Amino acid sequence: MKSNQKIFPLFSVLCFSLLMGGLALQSARAQEVVAPSASPAEAIVPADASAVAASTTPDGAATGTKTDGAVLTKDAPELKILKSIETEIKKKKGNEIFERSSVPSLVFTPSQYALLREARIGFNTRIPTLQELAKAGDPNDPNYRPPVALRDVRLGGIAFNTPDDWTIWLNNNRVTPDALPAEAIDLRVYKDFIELKWFDSLTNQVFPIRLRMNQRFNLDTRVFLPGL
Incomplete structure (x- = not known):
């Protein structure tokens, strides 16, 4: 009876230790199951990503996806041409500096503004022909505008002998020291040019x-x- 009383506590301790060991083993297995696994992206990306980019079809043509754009456009001739043009432009024009214009605002006088307005309407650089004058319109029309004639001072030629003996052709008219036009003021004639003050009425x-x-x-x- 006494021997049985000694064996029973030992048996209880042994059972308790076995039970606790089994619980510890199950807990360790459970932790392995719930441990964080690799991300899906890391799981599907191979060690050598270039293998996917350089994959080919059975006939040797390179395959392309959205992630292998470099493979698709690496040998494109259009990109080579554009890059070469960009490089050439940078070499030639890279050192040029464009600055804002330093010209101040322009203020026109009334006479200058009248000239600009006349030019906008239509300033002829030649004398109107007879046909153009005939087609100019009806002078009785309220909107009639006569054709603009050129108002020039033209020098045709110089026949110079002395400062007091010369002949020039001014506006297709023969001018001498004794026959001066009314508009010519202080006319001086030289061998190659003339100087005068012209009065515009x-x-x-x-x-x-x-x-x-x-x-x-x-x-x-x-x-x-x-x-x-």
């Missing part, structure tokens, strides 16, 4: 002009032009 202005042979000065645009 339309604008009531005096223009100092220096003309050479076969040269003309336009009174409206204030510019020198070659030829007659």
Whole structure:
């Protein structure tokens, strides 16, 4: 009876230890099951990603997806041409610096504004022909506008002998020291050019002009032009 009483506590301790060991083993297995696994992206990406990009079909043609755009466009001739053009432009124009214009605002005088308005309407650079004058319109029309004639000071030629003996052809008219036009003020003739002050009765202005042979000065645009 006493021996049985000694064996029973030992048996109870052994059973308890076995039970606790089984619980510990189950807990360890459960932790292995619920342990975080690799992400789907990491699971499906192979070790050598270039193998997918360089994969080919059985006939040797390269396959392409959205992730292998470099393979699709690597040998595209259009991109090569564009890149070469971009490189060439950068080499030639890369050092140029474009700055905003330093020209200030322009303010026109009334006479200059009138010239600009006249030019916008239509300024002829030549004398109107007879046909154009005939087709100019009816002068009785309220909207009639006569064709603009060129108002030039033209020098055709110079026959110079002395400062007091010369002949010039001004506006297709023969001019001598004894026969001066009314518009010519302070006319001086030299061997290769003339200097005069021309009075414009339309604008009531005096223009100092220096003309050479076969040269003309336009009174409206204030510019020198070659030829007659």
